[in-house]
Amino acid sequence: MSDAAFATLMHAQPMVPQVAHVRGRRKDTPDAWTLDLELANGARLIYAPGQFNMLTAFGVGEAAISVSGDPAGGPLIHTIRAVGPVSRALTALEPGDPIGVRGPFGVGWPMAQAEGKDVLLVAGGLGLAPLRPALYRLLGERARFGRVTLLFGARTPEDIVFRHEVESWRARFDIDVDVTVDHAASEWHGHVGVVTTLISRATFDPCNALAMICGPEVMMRFVAMALVEKGFGEDAIYLSMERNMKCAIGHCGHCQLGPTFICRDGPVFTYAQLKRFLAIKEL
């Protein structure tokens, strides 16, 4: 099936999972795996950085998982942390096993708005996975953007997802990469401290910059506050939100946050849009 015909089909039947097969499986951290998928009909899923799919572990259930591969080409890649029944079943899949795919869903990272600006990516833990497609796009079309910086915080050095790739980005001259961990044994000679401590060391023009943040909600809140303090406008700070999802098309209300549905209106929102709701406990 052609890629365009497949996109039309996915759009027309958004609740019907398409069958794909696992073609590659890599362990990234002690509890996260990356899967390379190939759709059974041979089509390629066209998606924007920051969008997500609903992945089905057949017989177990479905979970929202961001695409973590390169939107310009290559296999459909997802990076999944085993936290519960569905994610555990997905990460246990072996090459050749079938998997269900619905998507892509949601509004992704503001790539067009970022053009001509300094772009600051701040990732915490597995939050680097949804940001990686944006980074591929930034590096692939490097001349369109100003200074590009990735600030990445992980729990320990062993929890650094895409470690080899992070090292290769650090070696490039056209992107600044700074990594910190929360705790480390004494052999680690990198930074130790929370990810917000990297912000004061980063160089950007806050009046002409755009930030994309992804990680645990508390971390995103603190990063957004630190960026506002550095002079970022609240509408120049974008966050990717997570809530339990069922339909992923704005029908069931499972992912409601205030007046918005995260699956349909997000998962990427500006801090200006979210600030009020982030402050409400248990929302």
Next chain:
Amino acid sequence: MENLERILAAHPFFAGLDGEFCTLACGCAKNARFDAGQFICHEGDSADQFFLVREGRVALQVSAPGRGASTFLTLGPGEVFGVNWLVPPYRWTYDAKAIAPTRAISMDAACLRNKCEANHSLGYDVMKRLMPVLVERLHTARVQMLDLYGARG
């Protein structure tokens, strides 16, 4: 001394310090240099110095039996460590180790304490500079304790 005074005034911790205070503080300061891997102080030692990092990187570590040393914070240019100089019984509560060739300004703790005691305006100024560092460290330690990226991340 003049040179050291300039270096001290240029360090973010003392940025904007009144000229007279700067001369007073400078009387307690000297340059320090550490090789990568060199311990600067050990937990339990007398906290007789307070350091302003100019270059390099310093790891603050605690050791637990059977687990070796863990680093809980690294500090770089523009940052300070050794705040125990101000709080009795003036003992280091962690090990500090240079993990890159490091240059710092070392402040003699007893000297600085005496000057702050004798000149409360200087003391209050120094305190206003230390408090934000302590509040920031407390905040980041709290966030670290939440273990955000852990199982319930």
